[in-house]
Amino acid sequence: MRTAVPQFDLAGQYPSIRQEAEASVLRVMASGRFILGPEVEALEREIAEYCGCAHAVGMSSGTDALLAAMMALGIGPGDEVITTPYTFFATAGCIQRLGARPVFADIEPGSFNIDPARVAAAITPRTRAIMPVHLYGQIAAMDEICEIACRNELPVIEDAAQAIGAELGDRRAGSLGLMGCFSFYPTKNLGAAGDAGMVTTNDPRLADALRRTRNHGMEPRYYHATVGGNFRLDAIQAAILRVKLPHLERWQHARTDAAALYRRLFDEAGLARDSIAARDGIVLPPELPGRRHVYHQFVIRAPRRDALRAHLAERGIGCEIYYPLALHEQECFRHLGHKRGDFPESETASAETLALPMYPELTPAQIEAVVTGVVSFFR
Numbered sequence: 001m002r003t004a005v006p007q008f009d010l011a012g013q014y015p016s017i018r019q020e021a022e023a024s025v026l027r028v029m030a031s032g033r034f035i036l037g038p039e040v041e042a043l044e045r046e047i048a049e050y051c052g053c054a055h056a057v058g059m060s061s062g063t064d065a066l067l068a069a070m071m072a073l074g075i076g077p078g079d080e081v082i083t084t085p086y087t088f089f090a091t092a093g094c095i096q097r098l099g100a101r102p103v104f105a106d107i108e109p110g111s112f113n114i115d116p117a118r119v120a121a122a123i124t125p126r127t128r129a130i131m132p133v134h135l136y137g138q139i140a141a142m143d144e145i146c147e148i149a150c151r152n153e154l155p156v157i158e159d160a161a162q163a164i165g166a167e168l169g170d171r172r173a174g175s176l177g178l179m180g181c182f183s184f185y186p187t188k189n190l191g192a193a194g195d196a197g198m199v200t201t202n203d204p205r206l207a208d209a210l211r212r213t214r215n216h217g218m219e220p221r222y223y224h225a226t227v228g229g230n231f232r233l234d235a236i237q238a239a240i241l242r243v244k245l246p247h248l249e250r251w252q253h254a255r256t257d258a259a260a261l262y263r264r265l266f267d268e269a270g271l272a273r274d275s276i277a278a279r280d281g282i283v284l285p286p287e288l289p290g291r292r293h294v295y296h297q298f299v300i301r302a303p304r305r306d307a308l309r310a311h312l313a314e315r316g317i318g319c320e321i322y323y324p325l326a327l328h329e330q331e332c333f334r335h336l337g338h339k340r341g342d343f344p345e346s347e348t349a350s351a352e353t354l355a356l357p358m359y360p361e362l363t364p365a366q367i368e369a370v371v372t373g374v375v376s377f378f379r
Contacts, residue, residue, distance in 0.1 A: 003368075005316065005318060010191070013360065013361060016247070017243055021244075024239035025236055034234060034235050035232050037235050040058045042238070043238040044057060047182075048200060050165070051174040053180070054203075055200065055202065055207035057201075057207055058238060059198060060195060063094060065197035066091065068228070069210070070094065070095070072206055077098075080103045081100055081131055083130075084346070085107075086343075086350065091131065093332075101336070102336070103124075103127070104336075106344070107343075108345070129156070130145060131156075133162075134162060136299050137162055137166055137189070138163070138291055146177065149177075157181065158173060160174050160181060161183035161185075162189075164182055165249070166294045179200065181197065183197050189248065190245060212226065213226070213229065216228045250360075256293070256295060258298070259285075261364060263284055271375060276352060280378055283301035296358075305353070312370075317370055318357055319355060319356055320355045321350075326350050328343055357370055
């Protein structure tokens with residue numbers, strides 16, 4: 001009998017936190033404080049401490065965190081922001097929503113993260129910020145990126161939506177640039193019961209600007225020196241995240257244990273390859289030196305990726321393609337004037353990558369079922 005394995009299992013986490021989570025919701029309901037307020041302020045302090053930052057400002061989503069970060073810097077029409085074409089849509093979408101231009105720099109083939117050399121080459125007099133993405137749970141080459149930014153007097157905004165708890169040396173995601181933007185979408189390593197986000201920074205003036213920006217630019221009440229947005233964090237989401245945060249490190253270790261078992265079983269099966277040129281194996285996600293990978297996703301490269309995905313689906317194994325098109329190939333970015341071949345590493349990743357099941361409650365038997373399914377495709 002085959003073992004069905006979902007890509008995510010959010011319900012599997014709930015029993016371990018049920019009493020605390022339900023009590024936190026009732027606490028908010030009884031307080032009558034549903035937007036911002038003491039629950040949000042407490043979560044902000046706890047996230048700032050976890051990330052090693054002086055300040056954290058709650059936002060209504062990871063997307064709104066990116067918007068608020070750029071708005072706090074005054075980024076708008078005529079400006080350029082350098083980012084990766086291989087990421088979730090919100091990264092570049094938020095740049096365009098502000099009237100600025102997303103300027104793409106291709107990725108490193110191993111890490112899936114933006115290539116610092118290509119970042120340096122993309123800088124123009126219109127560049128206002130650099131926005132690297134810590135994709136799939138591993139930090140980008142931030143030492144090199146920050147050195148480039150410093151040399152050109154540019155701020156770095158970390159899109160850390162997939163990387164809470166990821167580390168570069170002894171520093172955590174969100175503490176490496178001027179600001180770090182997090183998503184607490186339910187499937188993230190730290191997930192709310194809906195949309196929620198956060199911006200971290202060590203700059204007190206930026207923290208104040210972010211608090212104004214998330215509340216229509218208002219300070220004091222009903223006085224607006226700037227235009228912001230409605231990016232406020234709900235107290236219920238903050239309360240649930242406060243319940244989950246003390247469990248996060250245990251869940252992170254479960255993810256890395258699952259990744260280690262995937263690696264061992266694929267190695268024992270003789271499927272692990274340095275490249276997929278031979279078309280008879282897979283490339284496992286790299287763990288780069290000096291980095292802590294928190295495995296938001298376990299993403300492999302595979303030949304005949306779409307056929308492999310269909311094969312696994314037939315066996316009841318959930319998997320997903322992140323992302324089937326590089327952003328420069330999306331219809332809404334056609335006006336940027338790019339063509340296929342402009343960012344070959346991103347295009348190749350979009351054609352080859354497949355995310356296998358990954359969540360803290362994943363059992364060894366489920367991982368074995370996934371590996372067996374992949375092996376059966378090649379044998």
